[in-house]
Amino acid sequence: MKPKKMIVAGIMSGTSADGMDVALCSIGPSAAGKPRVKLIGASEFPYPQAVRQIVLAAMDAKSMPVADLSRLHWRLGELYAEAVQNTARLYGTRVDLVGSHGQTIYHQGVASKYLGSETRCTWQIGEASVIAEKLSIPVVSDFRPADLAAGGQGAPLVPMLDYVLFRSEKISRVLQNLGGIANMTAIPAGATTDDVLAFDSGPSNMVIDACMARLFNKPFDRNGAVARRGIVYPKVLERFLADPYFSTLPPKSCGREDFGEAFVERFISVSRRLKARDEDIVATATALTARSILDAYQKFVWSHLGQKAPLARHVEYVVGGGGVRNPSLMAMLRDGLEPLGVKVRSTDEFGIPTQAKEAVAFALLAWLTWHGLSGNVPSATGAARSVILGRITRA
Template identity: 30%
Template sequence: MNIQIQNLYNKAAKPERLIIGLMSGTSMDGLDIALCSVKGFGPETDIKILEFKTGEYTNEFRTKIKAIFSKEQVDLQLVCLMNEHIANVHAQLINEALEEWTYKNEQIDFIASHGQTIFHAPKSLHKLENYPNGTLQIGDGDHIAVKTGIITLSDFRQKHLAAGGEGAPLAVYGDFLMFSKSGENRIMLNIGGIANFTYLPGNLNASEIFSTDVGPGNTMMDQFMQKHYHQFYDKNATVATSGKLNETLLSVLLNCDFLEMDFPKTTGPELFNLDYLLSAQKQSSTENLKPKDLMATLCHFSAETIANAIKKCFGNEAKAQIYMSGGGMHNPLLVKLLKGKIPQSNFLTTADLNINPDAKEAVLFAVLANETLCGKPIDFGSRKGVPSVCMGKISLPA
């Protein structure tokens, strides 16, 4: 047997595995690096976060990603080069984190890398006949494995596509394993660039679970702040809080086919972006609104789409245990609006479940990797968009 295959087998068979989960989202604020201790698999998964940090991206690196991000036409040579460049930067950030945490690379069993999404193209968005669902994450796993010396699992979304899914959202798999609780219906709400949630029934019936994107979370607000205020995001919702909601513009923003589609569904910045806002302004004759009023309206737009999605599932008087994660949970205006729109629901964070909410997405990929290495596909029944598969390609370091 090849020594690397033997090494893979031995590590997968360990009673406790050290797995680094990585996440770099559409916000591109940095690389979330979560060092996890994982025991067991499936419903018996026991995961603990040993260390967590966000490796910061330089402005130059972020600009390079944006040059190929969420655009229908890009420089193909640059896409090719960035596949390697992103992986090399991620490997460097991992090595630096391990040194900071005083771990040796050889102590780590596996890396689970989401990569960097540069385009997401489900059929519902591209609407091209005779073409399948598509998504593309770059940041090659072989480069990370070689540069760190650690077996790396990557490119998780492709198996989901191959099995009939849309490549997103994948949170349903990790949420089921980490957060299901008998007797309590839970909503795991992640407010990233795009907002999504997973419904976890208290009866623990996997066939009833689903995960879905619901619409914009932070993506439009962040894009607006970067263009008009030269700030990465609206810290503490300072700008949005100083503005006023424009009901006319909000009404047009909410008039979107995607928002009326049944669950599960998936979307991205390819739809919800500043062009979408500009189109809505033209339709509503609100081109002369003050920037702060536009920010306030965008925040209301995100809150309305999230609240409407939850009401669609659980009724206008929705009573749910909602556990938040993602950057949007730090936006005080967004959270205040959500609480006002769903007053009978209880808003918590995954910190109440012993998982750092900022680390949750990175931990998810550690869980997905663990299932590929040690578990088996979870039977989600015939539910649309949730194929019963294990995900992740395996890259050996030599």
């Protein structure tokens, strides 16, 4: 199918499980060969509290009735359809195609023995047939399995958008997403897609939010105020930075299976044994996010960029995601990066609201899938080859 210009709605609900981000994009071919992506508008929709509680339970549960999982799968499809409908109405535009990431409730990018075979798997829920039926337009969903089947981790998938929007001939850029999980994409100056390095560095808001929920009965640390009152406990920090995930070489991906309820329980328990106050625990959790990102940059990214950008002044660190709204976290990142000569910027400066970038990414991936074009970046996911992502559900 010859690529054509379309209005595509991308829907993203991440590991923070706080709600849905919808991005309406005009996407079409360009003379340069890369798709041209223009954001029309974006909206955020929080999950109803009861829905969020069930989503979190599904993500961390060792067991949950199959009936509840099935009902949640269909209910999320309804919520996604409503979110797209409301956003299209708000911006007064039609929608030709929907790209729905779905809600990840389990992701295992590294194989382990199961029923006599080495198995990797991923599962995103939110019934695409419901979305297609309610909106009367086709939906692309289930983006991750094709990459996983081709030997990749099934994540991260945002690097395709990072490459399309942020690649530069003269400037090396690192795209840092601060969602529930922190993931980074390193694009050397003048890079091809084969030069892109991307991976999950560890938790971003996930551990901070869980500490806030357990210690302060609040969903997140608004404006980083609690962390600002606290003291970072170095012994706790070093103990948890010793987790094997942080030293594992990319490609790698993680989720609540790695940094969910069990991890947070240990984190709080160890902190309390050292007499940390509640605000100290939140401050240390914030420092864990910042340090794991900074360590990953120095261990894995800088040498990669150094192949084509030996001078730090040619590196821009472009940050997006909900964590941008946490001044305490952002201050820690700037304190670690700016002495290296790295310029910290926001995706807002490039016309992409910080919260909307991942939704824009899945709009782009849906457009690529609709036109039979590959959407993964094998150098980022570890896949053996480029593949067409997702499945199409027609209205």
